[in-house]
Amino acid sequence: MTITTTRAGAAHTAPARRAARRGRVAEALWGFAFIAPTGLGLAVFYLWPVLQTAYFSMTEWGVFGGHTWTGAENYARLLADPEVGRALVNTLTYTALGLAGIPLAIVFAALLNRKGLRGVGVYRTLFFLPVVTMPVAVAMVWRWLYNGDYGLINHLLSLVGIDGPNWIADPATALYALVVVGVWSSLGYNMIIFLAGMQAIPAEYYEAAAIDGAGPVRQFFRITVPLLSPTAFFVSVVSVIGSLQLFDLVYVMAGAGGAARANPAYPRMQTVVQLFYDRAFVTNDRGYAAAIAMMLLVLIVALTAAQFRLQRRWVHYA
Incomplete structure (x- = not known):
C-alpha cells in the first residue's frame, strides 16, 4: 500500500x-x-x-582607403608619442579641475531650495539655459569674452587698472579658461540634479535639527551634504565621463587644423578627443586614431571603476 x-x-x-x-x-x-x-x-x-x-586600431590605412594589419604597432607608437602624453595630461587636468563645479552646484541648489524665495523659477531657468544651449554657441560667446583685444573680461579688468592676458592664446591661462567654461556650462545640469536630491530629503530631519538649535549652515553640513552623497556620486561619474570626452570647446575656441597649430596655447588646450580628431580627419592616420580612441575607452572604464570602488568603501566606512 x-x-x-x-x-x-x-x-x-x-x-x-x-x-x-x-x-x-x-x-x-x-x-x-x-x-x-x-x-x-x-x-x-x-x-x-x-x-x-x-x-x-591594429591596422594602417592608405590615403585612398583600404587597410593592412599591423598588430600592436599603433599602441607602441602611443607609448612613444609625446603629443599623446601631453593631451592625456591636459585631459586629466581639465577633468580634475572640473570637479570643482560639484560643490558650487550643491551650494547654488541649496540656495534655490530655500522656501519663500521669490522668482525661484526664473533663477532655475537662467541657471539651466547653458545646458540647453548648443556647445558651439557657448564656445563662440566665451571666445569673444576671452579675447585679449576687445573681450569684455579684459575691458572690465582695464577699468580697475589690470591689463588682462589673451586668455585662450596664453599657455599659462588657456587650460584654466577652458575649465571655467566647462564648469559654467555644466553648473545648471548638476544643480538641477542636486535640487531633486535635496527635495527628496524628509523635512522632519530639518525640523528636528532646528529644535535642537542647529542653524541653516549647520543643517546644510550635517544633514544636506551627507544625505546627498549618492547624488554627488552620480554627478561625479557623469562629470568625469563628460570631461574626458571634451572636444567641442577646444575645437571652437582654439581653432581647427592650421589655425589651431598657429595658436601658441594649443599644446595646453589639446585633449585626447581633439588629438583623435586631428589624426583621423586632418592627417588621415585612421588606424592610429582608432588606437587613441581605444586608449580613451580604457581610461574612462578605469576611472569609472575606480569611482565605484571608492564609493563602496565610502559607504562601508560610513
Whole structure:
C-alpha cells in the first residue's frame, strides 16, 4: 500500500515539475523578447562599433582607403608619442579641475531650495539655459569674452587698472579658461540634479535639527551634504565621463587644423578627443586614431571603476 501511494505521488509530481519548467522557460523567453529591441540597439550601435574600432586600431590605412594589419604597432607608437602624453595630461587636468563645479552646484541648489524665495523659477531657468544651449554657441560667446583685444573680461579688468592676458592664446591661462567654461556650462545640469536630491530629503530631519538649535549652515553640513552623497556620486561619474570626452570647446575656441597649430596655447588646450580628431580627419592616420580612441575607452572604464570602488568603501566606512 505504501509503495503504491509513493508511485502515485511521483506520477502526480512529474507533470507538475514539467509544467513548472515550461512556465520558467516561457517566462524567460518573454523576458528576452522584451529586452531584444534594446539589446539589439546596444549591439548594433555600441558593441559593434567598439569591436570595429578595436580591430582598426591594429591596422594602417592608405590615403585612398583600404587597410593592412599591423598588430600592436599603433599602441607602441602611443607609448612613444609625446603629443599623446601631453593631451592625456591636459585631459586629466581639465577633468580634475572640473570637479570643482560639484560643490558650487550643491551650494547654488541649496540656495534655490530655500522656501519663500521669490522668482525661484526664473533663477532655475537662467541657471539651466547653458545646458540647453548648443556647445558651439557657448564656445563662440566665451571666445569673444576671452579675447585679449576687445573681450569684455579684459575691458572690465582695464577699468580697475589690470591689463588682462589673451586668455585662450596664453599657455599659462588657456587650460584654466577652458575649465571655467566647462564648469559654467555644466553648473545648471548638476544643480538641477542636486535640487531633486535635496527635495527628496524628509523635512522632519530639518525640523528636528532646528529644535535642537542647529542653524541653516549647520543643517546644510550635517544633514544636506551627507544625505546627498549618492547624488554627488552620480554627478561625479557623469562629470568625469563628460570631461574626458571634451572636444567641442577646444575645437571652437582654439581653432581647427592650421589655425589651431598657429595658436601658441594649443599644446595646453589639446585633449585626447581633439588629438583623435586631428589624426583621423586632418592627417588621415585612421588606424592610429582608432588606437587613441581605444586608449580613451580604457581610461574612462578605469576611472569609472575606480569611482565605484571608492564609493563602496565610502559607504562601508560610513
